[in-house]
Amino acid sequence: MTDVVVVGGGLAGLAASRRLARHGLRVALLEKRPELGGSSAMSGGWFALCGTALQQRSGVRDSDDVFVADMVDTGGGYSDEALLRALVERQAHAIAAIDRAEAWTDELKGSAGMTVPRAHLVRIRRLMAALAADAVGAGVAIHRERGADGLVVDGSRVVGVRCGSDSLPSPAGVVLTTGGFSRSRELLDLFVPAQASAMPYGGAGNTGDGLRMAWMLGAGLADIGHVTGTYGQHADTSDDEHELLTANYLGAILINVRGERFTDESASYKRLGAEVLAQPEGMAFQVFDSVVRARSRPGVPLSDIDRIAELGHLVTAPSIPVLAAELGIPARVLEGTIERYNAAVAGARQDDHGRTGLVNGVGALTPVESAPFFAYPAVTAMTSTYGGLRVAPDTAVLRVDGSRIDGLFAAGEVVGGFHGSSYMTGTALTKALVFGVEAADAIVRG
């Protein structure tokens, strides 16, 4: 017999399953793919957290209130502040899980949406392996290649999950942790057609199944029209290793195929994602010099220029005209663009696009002037879809009219309401882990 079925074996599903089993419930975890992991296992491993030992060691002054205020700002007023407060209040669950797995690194940085360094690099696969081992140790039954396709309802309460012609009873409630819909062209076309041409990425099983199942029961949606791709991936990237690079946050400029800049490169990679999709050929080169090249952080996702070079995707040239020729861009235009940018960095003129810093307006800019020169051709990838089901702070799924769907809980990327119109780096993983735990606790509270 099973008390609770958890649908989806990424970070949120593992966190929920482990916690439920630790509370003494009998848990079945369904994963439709041959392996657990989803987008979580493919991710960069950045977690947004405050009050950590690493922040303290690094002398970073941060607080719960600043964390919430930054997320509210990033979300452009669209996110649900009650959810953001709940995330910050319960981040100790994430910190404890990372502690138990001994999955911390020493990497801490400021990134999209942050006014202070709050992005912590975590060994994500080690964390997932520890959660999975713990879950199995606590008695969770993991069913791979078992996709759910519907919810069983008794009266108005969700009491089970349907898998084809079978149904699994789940009398204490069902937790949806099916991830987003980055792999569903149909849902992207429906919700965000202007983004649908982004490179499909994220977990291969992330086709919005949880959304559809809850939708059938009248679930409300949040933030869904704000879903945006992430800029910075090579067009030939495989599913085995993402190639996201944001050399722009190290000082690179973005150049379109006409040789022009078109934006403030320090903006969120989500905003840049939308802007790059609108450029000719839907791509932009990250162009930089040897000063920026030397800022590469091998092994650190988003900053590892060395890895991009190893993969053969970095263009190198001894001069700007040669670089322009390699990229198929008119040399005169590229030289003119770089001259104007360098003059703005030197303070001789206003920047054409209002850039004042490396990331989020913070960090000193350097001119593009020291040979050799480099370019990384990159597109917008739909790595994750941050809009989804409307939920209460205890993860109960809410109907369109705001009432709770009895017995139905959801956590992770299937949920909306946290990110609003944009996204702070690291909040997706923190949200998956924290609210996976919260879903379990909510079920136990009854």
Ligand SMILES: Cc1cc2nc3c(=O)[nH]c(=O)nc-3n(C[C@H](O)[C@H](O)[C@H](O)COP(=O)(O)OP(=O)(O)OC[C@H]3O[C@@H](n4cnc5c(N)ncnc54)[C@H](O)[C@@H]3O)c2cc1C
């Ligand atoms: C390349 C990349 C880099 C990223 N980097 C970061 C980062 O550094 N920091 C950050 O915060 N976020 C990052 N993200 C986003 C983040 O990884 C995800 O938002 C988060 O991992 C989602 O966790 P989840 O548990 O909700 O979903 P997932 O980890 O995607 O798990 C969902 C699981 O549910 C399964 N599933 C789906 N439908 C069904 C069904 N019907 N039945 C059974 N199983 C089903 C899927 O196969 C999948 O295994 C990144 C994403 C990508 C793709």
